[in-house]
Amino acid sequence: MQTPPRLDLSGIAKRFPGVLANDNVSFAVQPGEIHALLGENGAGKSTLVKMIYGIMQPDAGTITWNGQRVTIANPKAARKLGIGMVFQHFSLFEAMTVLENIALGMDANIPARDLEAKIIAVMQQYGLKLEPHRIVSTLSVGERQRIEIVRALLLNPNLLIMDEPTSVLTPQEVEQLFIVLRQLAKEGCSILYISHKLHEIKALCDTATILRGGKLVDTCDPAVETSRSMAEKMIGGSLKDITRGEGRALGSVKLTVQGLSVPKDGPFGIALKDIGFAVKAGEIFGIAGVAGNGQNALLLALSGETPSANPDAIQIDGKRVAQLTAKQRRLSGMASVPEERNGHAAVPDFSLSDNAILTARDRMGMVSGGMVNARTAKTYAGEVIAAFSVKATGPAAMADSLSGGNLQKFIMGREIMQKPQVLVVSQPTWGVDAGAAAAIHQALVDLAATGSAIVVISQDLDELLSLCDTLAVINEGKLSKPIPVPGANIEEIGLLMGGIHGENQMGENHGETAELAHAS
């Protein structure tokens, strides 16, 4: 008799007010298979996975587990069946140890000593390095993810769901994760791997199921598909390449940052230590690094949201702006886009028109005599919507009624159309679908072509390598020396990203490499 699939979904549908999140989705995951679930933001991946893990119930359709029809009432029931999940956002207590965090997440009450023995056994089996008594706040993101993986593996799962696991990892950490996942699959555990990084899917997965607009588009073999063909299935159209003008020459230095230090903000904050770099007119300068290494602090220091003690620290065309407020820096030609869209770059319960007022009011003439000219704001918002193909009902649409990608396009457009001399953006395409990401990248390249200096802070190394002329790596609040992107060594960048959060026994060496690169 043929073995039934580990998980078989048939005709799954889920409706939310106003949207059909999943529409008649059917696919099967075989035992020991690494199965990719691909799709743009809002394609229905998360909803589908939440139904498999029992967080939500499908409106229609059936879930079959090892040949038996099941109703998964809640995550506890899912875990009982043998379904484990590693979420994109970790749920860990920073101030507690690894062991305490794992113990808190267990359904069964296991004595600490037994649990520790079990954890060590699982870690040895899969080569996952973790010190059970370390406090979580001292761990790197990769190590934190390992806690979540160990937590899931302790339950001996038959299906492990991984939600965008590599978005916060260095290239070396990604490689290590893949080794663990492949070993798990070999032992018969099925893996449902959610991602939009196509080359990873090609490298890791046996099968890929592609969703678009809640519907299943295709189930294909990533080995025969190209990254491009999968991307085009995902967005349902052809993908545009970034086009750059021919014979581009960089101008003189526009943005100079030197000796920029900012004390850390709170016990888990990161201090910036003597940051220095220069960006020429027309140049796109990338800042790579693993999340939580001071990227946020750097953006706030550059945008003017945190003041700087050193008056020379930031200069635009030789003019000192380090002690100007955010508003004055905008007037001096510097625009910025922080990482968090909702509540930082935009006000969720304001209209797009009002969100245009937020950062464009002074440069775009929306204010006279202390009063806001609502019509100018509305016109400008309308122009941004049109120029960046933002899907919205118009300038009166609330920011939180837009999808993440569309809101990001609006925010990027709002800054770019002010024609800033210097633009600093953090995670410009985070959580944005491939189509929107391509549009945003093109807009950045076009802005640079007009002679603006652009700083892109991103955790997505591929994005930086395709977009930037030069890049540097931020680690623990320190910035490496700039590396020209043509001919950049990915291995070296990865080691810089790892910094002193070294990997296992090679840890010290990594740290030294980073230090050496810093000193040279």
Place this chain on the structure above:
Amino acid sequence: MRLKLEKRPAPSTFMLIATPIASVLLTMLIGVIVFDAIGIAGERAVIDIFLTPILASYKWQDVAVKAAPLIIIALGLSIGNRAQIWNIGAEGQYVLGALAAAGVGIAAGPDASSLTLIPMILAGILGGAAWAAIPAFLKTRWDVNEILSSLMLTYVSFQVLGYLVGGPWQDPNGRNFPATAPLPEQLTLPILFQGTTVHLGVAIALILPFVFWLVMSRSVFGFQIRVVGSAPHAARHGGFDAKQTIWAALLIGGGMAGLAGALEFTGSLKAVNLGFPSGYGFTAIIVAFLGRLHPIGCLIAGFVLAVTYVGGQVAQTTVHIPNATAGIFQAMMLFFILASDILIRYRVRIVKAKGAHA
């Protein structure tokens, strides 16, 4: 079957307006039930508190005079509340406003010209603002919670009041009562309609909401207040200074409370005594919320609360319930309005229970 809250795609404008009205109606209904249950004529009490002041034309002037300070204070408070700055000390700022106006009046002497009213009222605004500047300073300098500091300063203001009206500013001809001398005729606010008590302050209370509406909806300052309240990080990103917003919100709240105090003093009471703090500063918090922190909403809500004040006095004589009953009704209204807030962003759905088993 169970109830489930579901987020609406967009906030409901219908609920924004319907819930305050429903809150008032529910307060009346619960009032009838509770009073009947404890053996008091519930219908009669509710009718006297909520309807008699509206139906009996001779009560209208009382309602208007009581609504004026409530509206003016609530306007100032609603700006602060919009920016998530919680000034609970309007009562104290109201007292300081009246004292500052009285101080200018006393300094000008009994023969001062009627133009002295202008500096008196300005002093009232400044006095209230100065009192609110203390919590603003404490919050911006040491991050002291303004709810506590502004509330505690209210009780300090009562001591200042007691000291001044029982000491340096006491009326020498007042038979040793702790009160200031009555204002000379020319220093009282003009009466709008002869034979009534409706003074100029009522007109100010009717005009100010429209000024505030214009400022809040059209000016950069109004925009700043709305952003700070809705998304403080976005406000910082947009170049709005958080400390400046705290100062502005508290100074405006204090200034308006001070204005109300000065108008109440020069328009209605004409002397300051120990009974001057009558709870307007606290009731105005209810007015601000019932009015949905919107200037025009404050105007309407100010009249609703004034009706309950006047109605409470009516019910005192007709059904012999204590005046504090009006306070119970006001509190119930605040409770309902805060409880129903969730309906603006969420809707209630009835979900049929499903068999849940793995």
